[in-house]
Amino acid sequence: MLRLVTLDVTNTLLKFSRPPGEQYAAIGQLYGLNANPKKLSEAFRIIFKKHEKEVPFYGASSIGWQNWWLNVVADTFRKADCPADDDTLKKVGYHLNKHFSHGGAYELIDGSIPLLTRLQSKSLKIGAVSNFDERLDSILIQLGIKHYFDFVLTSYSLNCAKPDPKIFNKALELAGNKIKPSEALHIGDDIHCDYLGARECGWQSILVSKNVRDLCQENGLKPDASSMFISLREVLPILDDSTVPKDIRT
Template identity: 90%
Template sequence: MLRLVTLDVTNTLLKFSRPPGEQYAAIGQLYGLNANPKKLSEAFRISFKKHEKEVPFYGASSIGWQNWWLNVVADTFRKADCPADDDTLKKVGYHLNKHFSHGGAYELIDGSIPLLTRLQSKSLKIGAVSNFDERLDSILIQKMMKFAVTLYENISKTRKLFSKASESISFNAKRYNPGINPPRIVYWTKSVNNVYSPFMPFSTSNIILRSSFLMFCGNQNYLKHRLDSREQKANSNKNKMLYFYPFFALALFQSKKDEEEEKSLESELIMIIKRGVLAIQRAELNKAEQLLHVALKSAQDTQNHQAITYIYDLLANVAYQREEYVKAENLFKEVLKRVLADGMAPDDNAVVEISLKLASVYASNGDYEKAVQGFHFCIGTQEGKIKKYGEANVDEDTTLLWAMSMDWYARFLLNLQKYELAKKHFIKAYEMSERVQGLNHPQTAVLLNDIGSVCSLQKNYAEAISYLERAIDAAKQSDSPDLGSFYVNLGAVYLQQGMLQEAELNCKTGLFLAKKSKNVEGIEEATACLTEINSVKSENPKK
């Protein structure tokens, strides 16, 4: 039974009413500072990430959020080539702290009011859970909530934040009798990798929803879903966390009359789709396809247009993973036709995402002309949005989808042995990943590894070692499951140079890590590397 819905705030319910640079510039002018708003926006993004890394959680355990933001403000103006004395910057900082403490600095994202109204009509407890400082309590949106919990106030993070959320409505799974499912909680967020990702284990009956479902509350168009770039790569590690996509929320927001009339059919359909998605995550592709075809028949019988589109997309992904490229192509085209017919803009991120998959299908089929056209469309469309609004002002999905398009195109070029061009695109993808996700994000580490691999193919061994060592450092920080493979790749570079001792050390480390993480592919890679090393040793005993 659903009892609680918690929502992230930033970019899920609220966004800046104007870009930060414009708001900083307006306040700065009151104190005689004339700064370029665009430069301020870019400087703000850089300063925020810098201070977030150096003094995490808004200085909760050290200098406090007020001083933390004063430092960000001062750093932002300096980086925007707007020098001022410390006293003036402090006054501007205090003014901005107050300015961003009220609702005027923000505006509701489209669909927020209908969403909250529909949730309230269901008598659900609604709360805000956010990576925010303690000013969240004074922002207007909190008045619509039963409670607000911030990471700043709960510095221990992990489960404690969500434990506090559930305690706020006076229930806990432990109060329920054994064998009875605990009440379901929905965590609603813009980015699953942001505040929410560590908390899914809090209860296996809980759901994380991407905030793209908000568009459903304002209209009945296709419910967009986002796949993490790692999930979209062929032969990539499967994400162990199951992301329940927005379609599943349909059952939560039916009217009472609808629930009475369609409860059985809708519940059965949603359950079948959930089982199909679980099978995909577990790489049980035959089972997934069977389940999804059953779900498709049910959706067609009930004329559930949105469900049909969603299931087609899932089936297309299954076909792609099974290397059934003709089937995947036809299904992706059908999904694209349906979402465009429903009114989705041709440059919408969801359209670009499907087009990127199609380009990859064309590449796999050997239709290189269509593949290149597809990759160029995806890269060009995302670049157009970034140039139009500025990188600091577009959402994270847009920038990361651009980086993913660059990454996939680079892999395509790599297969064609266009090493220098592939390297160029890998580097662009890496630079964006580092800016948006951080140096130690698993995807950033993967891209560093890919650049190193290209350098190795070009026989630029010193450069290859440098990139691979950086990939290893980043992977260590993020506990990446690919760490063992990176060590093996580094060992292979040393092997190519005849440095057998270094090669063996790295391949053995890779084997140890692969066994520890039960990474079968990693174990095979490391074993093959060590076998090759032993072969070289036997041929050249002195080495």
């Protein structure tokens, strides 16, 4: 019996309203920086992964998320070949921290509201479990979906990230009612952090990504029509089936 459903947030329920590089470039221009948006987007992907590895969980146990993002912003502009002094980069960083604290920097992915509404109608416990910093609560409120969730759990608050079992175990604890792993379902777009991470903790899981086949091929998995979908709307009929899909690893 399904009693708990948790959802990843970034690229599952919401996405950037414009590519990060475009938003960085627009704010940078306010401070006299003329950076190429495409170069910024490419640089952002590289720098984000670098800082995520070197200072995990957005600096939760060290420099804090504000300083973590200030460093990401500065290094992103530098890598995108946009010269600027440290003071200017810090000002841009503070502005971008505020910018990405507001709902306007994001938009809901198609199918988010129908999915959340269906889950709520089934009287399930619903949680958001995301590798995100402490701004997530406010962003969900501004996007009009915070009320769907019984709890919001971030990697920043717990100082660990998916696919660490600690975050899935904490979700069970927050849900209460002694819910077992086999009674929980996690939905997300990342094959390691969401799909396999949940299954390795005894949960059910669903992968939602436009690149399902490519992800399976890259990770030695067989595509499974019962637990892998290209859109949230495709998930709706599956919610009436609470059985655990078979292990699809090769």
